[in-house]
Amino acid sequence: MDKVNLDLSKTKPLFAQNTGVVLRTSVVKNNKGGETKTVLSELVFLDQNTTPIARIILTHATTINFTRMMVEHVKAMEKESKRKGLPKQPKVETTSESDEGRGLAG
Secondary structure, eight states, X not given: OOOOOOOOTTSOOOOOSEEEEEEEEEXXXXXXXXXXXXXXXXXXXXXXXXXXXXXXXXXXHHHHHHHHHXXXXXXXXXXXXXXXSOOOOOOOOOOOHHHHTTXXXX
């Protein structure tokens, strides 16, 4: 999968203490009089009180890609946790007209 830049500024982050996976299977009659079977994965994210806080439905293909991505992510997490020190944070400089007069710029 290609890397993309996502604008997450309008998405509220949630902290999930636990997760669950549910297999969803449904059968729908198609136009030809037959039936079409659909199998989906439902990811359920729970808070510390085991209250569901989010449900995400994934297709079979997305489930496979998500699994691959998470395996690589876990490897990166393990590597980072063993590394000494903190990563260098990029320097962020901002200025605005309202900040300049109050000595808050940069």
